[in-house]
């Protein structure tokens with residue numbers, strides 16, 4: 001049965017007709033049919049990308065989520081092999097009781113293996129473990145007009161590199177073999193402390209990243225003057241003893257998409273102010289379950305609907321280490337002046353482990369991610385201003401979150417685009433790729 005799908009930000013508003021693939025053997029025939037009727041298509045996972053990188057130019061996508069069987073698990077050595085539609089949450093359900101965890105996980109468990117590879121996602125331990133690519137042993141790649149192939153660092157290595165962070169353009173990933181990391185407990189020991197400004201953030205980051213596997217900070221992006229850059233720093237490590245319990249996914253639910261965004265300058269200012277005040281001024285140590293630590297937003301299903309019918313855009317950039325602090329201060333100034341804040345504003349230092357993927361997003365430096373309700377002032381004023389700061393700092397934006405970056409900025413920030421374009425399957429193209437290559 002076909003279904004209508006959107007990206008996570010619901011902007012741009014171009015619903016996709018999903019053509020589900022349940023079996024690996026269905027990929028070829030389904031795809032062929034789409035080529036005949038619509039010319040091109042795009043693989044689609046869980047639609048957790050915010051902008052238009054998961055939207056097909058034809059508005060008809062090959063839906064891979066139903067292809068979600070486990071193929072093999074080696075609990076001695078911590079390796080699993082599963083179809084590309086299996087989600088990271090489903091892997092954890094199986095792996096945690098056996099004493100294994102994902103080496104790298106993004107901030108939602110609903111991402112599929114195919115989507116995690118295609119965006120080469122990163123997590124709170126980028127400073128230690130790099131991107132998802134480092135945990136990928138091999139995967140199956142299906143290209144139109146070609147027999148399926150196995151890709152790994154030694155087998156078809158050029159396709160391995162182009163597909164990791166290749167935005168679903170090089171072919172359909174049918175299965176993925178993944179290396180896991182050993183854990184003794186499903187609990188996380190955390191340290192939490194609030195900080196007063198960017199100087200403090202960078203000092204905390206240097207200290208905490210050296211001692212802890214995971215680290216991330218929330219920042220009050222509306223604070224001005226002496227309060228600019230204040231926030232809350234959280235670090236964590238897997239606990240060394242305790243139960244191995246997979247979380248039972250239980251969540252609240254945002255039932256409808258209201259006509260207008262529930263996020264506005266007043267609600268944001270109140271939220272940011274009170275949230276910061278409530279945080280501990282001295283270090284607080286707590287042991288928590290892995291689920292609220294890694295996936296706090298998954299607690300509310302469809303939370304993206306609070307932004308109303310116009311949807312929202314996420315702006316995520318990474319700024320090179322040497323200029324990160326100065327450029328962040330400029331970004332925060334521009335955001336505070338615009339009055340268009342974000343209740344989700346995440347700062348994270350990225351490490352220097354280079355990804356084998358040709359177009360992976362992280363670089364050594366600091367990443368900032370913010371969600372903004374969609375409106376004209378955002379697209380006409382604020383985003384162009386933020387882009388110019390990132391451009392001058394020689395930073396880059398994250399395609400998985402993007403719905404606006406200019407082609408020039410993209411091509412400058414990701415020079416490997418030409419290699420990926422040369423290896424793109426001619427029967428696959430996204431709205432993002434069409435936009436940035438024009």
Ligand SMILES: Cc1cc2nc3c(=O)[nH]c(=O)nc-3n(C[C@H](O)[C@H](O)[C@H](O)COP(=O)(O)OP(=O)(O)OC[C@H]3O[C@@H](n4cnc5c(N)ncnc54)[C@H](O)[C@@H]3O)c2cc1C
Pocket residue numbers: 008042043044045046047048049050053054064084085105106107108110111112113114115116118119120121122123124167168169171172173174297400401430
């Ligand atoms: C709450 C939240 C938190 C997030 N936190 C992070 C984070 O911390 N770090 C991070 O890096 N990202 C993060 N993300 C973004 C998310 O991890 C990525 O966008 C991810 O790629 C989405 O995977 P998906 O399965 O939903 O794929 P989709 O969004 O459906 O597709 C993503 C891309 O993968 C391609 N694709 C999907 N399946 C296949 C396949 N089988 N074969 C080939 N290509 C395929 C698509 O064509 C598209 O280009 C977050 C997203 C949300 C909603």
